[in-house]
Amino acid sequence: DTAVSQTPKYLVTQMGNDKSIKCEQNLGHDTMYWYKQDSKKFLKIMFSYNNKELIINETVPNRFSPKSPDKAHLNLHINSLELGDSAVYFCASSRGTSGRRGNEQFFGPGTRLTVL
Amino acid sequence: DQQVKQNSPSLSVQEGRISILNCDYTNSMFDYFLWYKKYPAEGPTFLISISSIKDKNEDGRFTVFLNKSAKHLSLHIVPSQPGDSAVYFCAATVIISNFGNEKLTFGTGTRLTIIP
Secondary structure: OOOEEEEOOEEEEOOOOOEEEEEEEOOOOOEEEEEEEOOOOOEEEEEEEEOOEEEEEOOOOOOEEEEEEEOOEEEEEEOOOOHHHOEEEEEEEEOOOOOOOOOOOEEOOOEEEEEO | OOOEEOOOOEEEEEOOOOEEEEEEEOOOOOOEEEEEEEOOOOOOEEEEEEEOOOOEEEEOOEEEEEEOOOOEEEEEEOOOOHHHOEEEEEEEEEEOOOOOOEEEEEOOOEEEEEEO
């Protein structure tokens, strides 16, 4: 039973296209995140949601639009894809308001996006 | 501006010996530190964490040491096992919302290879 799942695992597309990556967690967590790992393997936060509400937006271009239909899902839609968007995108979730700090974030397996 | 740095991109250790992975940070606001382990084609998985008010936390073969004055932390694995071969990411966090959203800032990772 996968805790955090992402689809698709691989995505190859042409520049200028619009694409979406889906994420679902079955852990009952309130908080979800999107991270980008670039070609230099640098893993950087993009967005964080709490119970469908956007909390963190790390100066990501507005071509990237996260959408959370419910607290178990956080999808990432990317418009007008550019070459520099090629990366691995990871979804993650955590307990959030558990009263405990350093909450472990559970990561999905990643989606490798290649823009040609 | 890289606030969390792992200066050793790779490390090789003999099986059974101690592996020591190092991490430095610059932001004094970080109040929790975590180590994640990543296998190829998988998402990072949580290993161990430490609060900034502590200097040591131990969990089985894994111990994390924090030197707050030096803004330095290290992960010790002893004894090292072949299954420990992976990329290890150091991460630091600040809480940024009342909902418990934590902004994780990752280092660039150290690839650990355990030699049988």
